[in-house]
Amino acid sequence: MNIKNEILRLKREKDVCIIAHSYQTGDILEIADFTGDSYALSVKAAQTKSKTILMCGVRFMAETAKILSPDKRVIIANADAGCPMAEQLTKEDVETLKAKYPGYAVACYINTSASLKTVCDICVTSSSAVKILGNYENDNIIFIPDRNLGSYIKEKLPDKNIILVNGCCPVHAAVTEDEAVAAKKAYPGCPLLVHPECVPDVLRHADFIGSTSEIMNYAVNSDSDAFIIGTELAISQHLQKALPEKKFYMLSERLVCPDMKLTALKNVYDALDGGGLEIVLDAETITKAAKCINEMIRLG
Ligand code: SF4
Structure with a gap:
């Protein structure tokens, strides 16, 4: 059996x-x-006529797809x-933070569970975070869960009071910083994209800080012919395949x-053949999590 052909056949037959x-x-x-960053994928899948979405990624991404397409079946290929x-904080942790910092809004990274989004006020992606929170009416923000993305946003938005x-x-x-220094020494002149x-x-x-898609776009459009990639290995591999004339180092x-x-x-084959895990979220979770995501859309 040619598994790729079988997947494409099942996908067509079942309109997934x-x-x-x-x-x-x-x-x-x-x-x-569709391939790309998690939020963009969910938006594109929601716009299709297919009644079933199969997510090849991690669970919070499948949940985001379900929130944006509540009437579709959403399946994650590997449960x-x-x-x-996405699981580092609980709803109770967020409630405790809200009690400690009254008047602060809770902004969450898209990399959070649907359940956690229900107790947050606004959601951001790594590419939209600075713009969205810069436009946000409340200057007092608790940012969860990523301390590093949060500190990057905080540096870009010095007028906001951001708790991490x-x-x-x-x-x-x-x-580590030692790895960054060593990589720049090993590949002199190559832009470091992180x-x-x-x-x-x-x-x-x-030399450039951005989301996965932004890093890929930078490499495509840059005049440089070699880069150091400071994100997941697959990005370097996909770029190397797409741009064989350029060189990508990790x-x-x-x-x-x-x-x-x-x-x-x-x-993927098993999920198309009746396996995988269907993402089931109750109506209240979908409504509240969608409200958090819609705030991002409003300001984006
Ligand atoms: S790379 Fe990090 S943020 Fe992305 S899915 Fe893996 S653990 Fe989560």
């Missing part, structure tokens, strides 16, 4: 829209209808694929997200 985050491997991207950062918590992406936060989930000591060595070999590597073609 497959979305794949850019951190997925190349073989998964090849069978997807075990989670994001440690101790969450992080364990993959990006593991990169995701804002990295620690501030790494960000200060970056900032750290440890920039590999184990959860993003849990989805294989077999999982």
